[in-house]
Structures are given as C-alpha cells and as structure tokens.
Amino acid sequence: MTTTNDLSIDRVFKALADSGRRRLLDQLHAENGQTLTALCACMNMTRQAVTQHLQLLEAANLVVVVWRGREKLHYLNPVPLHAVYARWVQKFERSHLDLLHDLKNQLEGSAHEKA
Amino acid sequence: MTTTNDLSIDRVFKALADSGRRRLLDQLHAENGQTLTALCACMNMTRQAVTQHLQLLEAANLVVVVWRGREKLHYLNPVPLHAVYARWVQKFERSHLDLLHDLKNQLEGSAHEKA
C-alpha cells in the first residue's frame, strides 16, 4: 500500500506541475492544518477550483485531510516529495559534475555549432 | 541570465510532469549525447512528438543540444533539477519529522474522523 510505484510518482509530479498547487503547499508549510476557506484566502480563484487543486494534492498524498466538525483541515505530507527526490532526482544529481564535464568536452571538441 | 526565477522553476516542474519526458531524461542518463532518432527508438510515438517533448526539456534547460553535422545530440543538464530541489523541495524535507509528528498528534487528539 505504501508502495511508491510509477503511477504514484507520476501523480506527485503532476500535482507539483501547477504553481497554484505549489503555493498551497507553501501555505501549509507556513501554517499546517488550515481549513479550505483559509487556503482559499490566498488563491484568487473560486473555492471549487481550490478544492479541485487540493483533491489532486490529496491524490498524490502530498496533503492529508482531517475533519473537525464541518471544517476540513489540511495537513502537509512531505513523504512523497522525499520519495521523488530519493527515487528520481538524486540519481541525476550524483553524476552532476561528471556530466557537466562531459558536456564541456563535447562542446569544446569535435562538435560544431549550427549556423 | 542564470537567474532561477519562478518562471523557469515552473518550466522545470511542467517538463517533469510527463512520464515520457522523464523517460527521455532517464535515457540520457543511461547514455548521454544521443541523437533524436536514437531517443525515438524507446518512445512509442512519432518522431515529431518526441521532438516536441525534447523542446520542452530544452526550454526548461534540462537538456542541451549540440549539432554534429545533420545529427542533433542531446545532453542532460541536471542543474535545474538541483535548483528545484534546493529552492523548493528541500524546505519541505527539513521539517519532515516535525510535521509528521504534528500530524500524528492532531490525528490522535481533538480531531474527529468524518462518518
């Protein structure tokens, strides 16, 4: 269940692809456990639009929801972010300098610029 | 010029949002400097579609292109990945355990599950 397969990774990347959704995560990072209405305050779109963004974040497991009476409290879950970094970003980072070095060699070497 | 502003960060996130584009980056990670045709081999779509994906990766500066005669060589540039991590992902990761702890407290405390 906690398996981080390709589908769930894709959901995380897709969730992060929208600046509005990233702002929502930022908001929750600033203050965790906010209600829907509170989150709407900074979003310059209708409540329904914000709801839909939050649903994507929930589907990606980046946000966890807890009900308190009629209020929906939103909590940040940074685990998928870490998973994405660990399983995907890190491997590119590791060979960082090597690859740049290769590229530099190529550029300075046999390769020609297009006119 | 090398400024990593919000717009360029957005381009990177959007570029990473597609699994096909992520596969292209994986391919380049496995073997750097591949031609367009070589990259097409693993992509199960037309060459033009692959070209368009690569253009988005270029726009996000995740891929750098060098021409060698009639061949277009594609090189991975992991710098934007690192930038995204450093400027965006990391701050969520830092408070990782704290936030989970908060959440756990909330769940076990005053909050009630919805029926």
Add this chain to the structure above:
DNA sequence: TTGACATGCAAGTATTTACCTGCATATACT
C-alpha cells in the same frame, strides 16, 4: 548528382486540465 538519412516546420485533432456557475448538504450558533 542522386538517393538515403536526420531533422524542421506547420496545421489539425483529441484529450486533459483549469476554472466557472448553480444547487445541495451538513454543522454550528442563537
């Protein structure tokens, strides 16, 4: 110079996405 190969450019379609409006439901407050 001719033919094969590597790529570009442009326009068109289909799907997905972001967002809206309108109405329904449940909880809290008095």
Add this chain to the structure above:
DNA sequence: AGTATATGCAGGTAAATACTTGCATGTCAA
C-alpha cells in the same frame, strides 16, 4: 427552529497539452 457558515457535487466552457500527418530542408555517402 432558523440562519449563517463550511463544504460537496455536478455540469459546462475555455484553454492547454499530447500527438498526428504531410511536406520542406539540409547533410552524408556512393
């Protein structure tokens, strides 16, 4: 009970995205 508050659900529109087909251009090799 009655009103305000917090949210859900459903349907519709506009724009963005993924992908296609068709044709043009430039490079290599015989």
